[in-house]
Amino acid sequence: MTTPESFRHVLASPGDVETLSHLHARLVEQAAAHGLLDVAYRTLDTPVGVLLLAATPTGLVRVAYPGEGHDHVLAQLAERVSPRLLHAPARLDPAAHQLDEYFSHHRHRFDLALDLRLARGFRRSVLDHLPEIAYGTTASYATIAAAAGNPKAVRAVGSACATNPLPVIVPCHRVVRSDGTLGGYVGGLDAKRALLRLEATP
Amino acid sequence: MSLPSFEQVVADHGLVVLRVCRAVVGPSDAEDAWSETFLAALVAYPGLRADSNIRGWLVTIAHRKAIDRLRANHRAPVPLAVLPEIAVLGVEPPDPQAELWQAIAALPPKQRGAVAYHYLADLPYAQIAELLDTSEAAARRSAADGIAKLRTVLGPEATL
Structure with missing residues (x-):
């Protein structure tokens, strides 16, 4: 008795994996050429774990730590930005390159187009002020609240940092408590400590 | 409920669509058809309803693209929703799969479509009947006839 399953089993070929990867690459190319690649993503090995990087044609839209669940983040991007989302590493080459430089002490500032559509309102204005905290230094949640125009919104600064769609690139890891303790971090406290240590080491 | 990312769609259904393309347009045009x-x-x-059967939707697109492609190859008008005969070109390497793909490609159009959409894509016969512009019973019969013919072509030792 021939079933669909047994039929497909007979046709399974190890070459199919390679063919599909070639077809995927061609699809990415054609999608980009037709302006259909709304979200491109790749992953990058870093000292703070495998980061997910995603970009729209406007710029880098998301950096995610493993703890956020990369599959979950991709599903969120499909829903909130566009389901036309493909694994397209080349689109993220500049971001990956600058992150590599950052983690090897060769870069203190990121020079990348950013798409901050995932942050709105006060959270967005908090993120706009974070790049003012220089490499190797820290600022308190209260200082950032004041800079963002609402000195009382210290907790809101905390939640803006906790939901920063572009950690590492937009340096929320440089925001600490007024008493000098670390506070929280979207990538976990070990990652925050590692980034601050990296920036403190020449 | 929302649509999965297109990356997920390719991962979930890319192979099925590749096989369907091999069957309906023949192995040499399959990658372009894909x-x-x-x-x-x-x-x-982005306009697809989130509760759609994505594989059925993709196979329907593949079916229409196959007809366009085959009609262009034939340079002759062919009625929509009917798969024309295809030429089986060249001599592929003598492996059992190449032989099977050629045998599938050589099936009469309705049998080829029914085998592809049922045995490769697992579509229900009602949907296959729509694609092939025929009745559900006829689609079922075409699939059975197609498989029977593949068995004869491939010989008794074939593990179909």
């Missing part, structure tokens, strides 16, 4: 199908699907994707 690319046309997924590019067309990518264009339309």
Whole structure:
């Protein structure tokens, strides 16, 4: 008795994996050429774990730590930005390159187009002020609240940092408590400590 | 409920669509047919209802693209929704799969379509009947006849 399953089993070929990867690459190319690649993503090995990087044609839209669940983040991007989302590493080459430089002490500032559509309102204005905290230094949640125009919104600064769609690139890891303790971090406290240590080491 | 990412769609259904393309347009045109199908699907994707049967939707696109492609190859008008005969070109390497693909490609159009959409894509016969512009019973019969013919072509030792 021939079933669909047994039929497909007979046709399974190890070459199919390679063919599909070639077809995927061609699809990415054609999608980009037709302006259909709304979200491109790749992953990058870093000292703070495998980061997910995603970009729209406007710029880098998301950096995610493993703890956020990369599959979950991709599903969120499909829903909130566009389901036309493909694994397209080349689109993220500049971001990956600058992150590599950052983690090897060769870069203190990121020079990348950013798409901050995932942050709105006060959270967005908090993120706009974070790049003012220089490499190797820290600022308190209260200082950032004041800079963002609402000195009382210290907790809101905390939640803006906790939901920063572009950690590492937009340096929320440089925001600490007024008493000098670390506070929280979207990538976990070990990652925050590692980034601050990296920036403190020449 | 929302649509999965297109990356997920390619991962989940890319192989099925490749096999369907091999069957309906023949192995040599299959990759181009796959690319046309997924590019067309990518264009339309954001408008797809989240509860749609994505594989059925992709196979429908593949079916239409196959007809366009075969009609262009034939340079002759062919009525829509009917798969024309295809020429089985060249001598492929003598492996059992190449032989099977050639045998599938050599099936009469309705049998080829029914085998592809039922045995390769697992579509229900009601949907296959729509694609092939025939009745559900006829689609079922075409699939059975197609498989029977493949067994004869491939010989008794074939593990179909």
